[in-house]
Amino acid sequence: MTLLQEASRKEGKTVVIITHNAAFEAIGDRVIRVNSGTIVEEKINDQPALAEGLVW
Numbered sequence: 001m002t003l004l005q006e007a008s009r010k011e012g013k014t015v016v017i018i019t020h021n022a023a024f025e026a027i028g029d030r031v032i033r034v035n036s037g038t039i040v041e042e043k044i045n046d047q048p049a050l051a052e053g054l055v056w
Contacts, residue, residue, distance in 0.1 A: 001027065001051035023056045 005027060008015045017024055025031050026049040033041040 001054055005051040021056055023054060027051045027054055 004015050007013065017028070025045070028045055029048050031041075031043050031045060032039055
């Protein structure tokens with residue numbers, strides 16, 4: 001995850017992670033929650049955590 005986060009920041013590219021693990025929310029710049037194919041929540045994370053500190 002650290003490599004993806006660093007590459008994303010350095011290259012200005014988007015990384016999309018689809019998971020059921022809520023721990024990943026902390027590292028995302030933007031989190032979109034989907035339920036039964038419908039977007040139910042969208043939030044911007046102004047201070048995303050570093051991936052290296054992610055516990056999962």
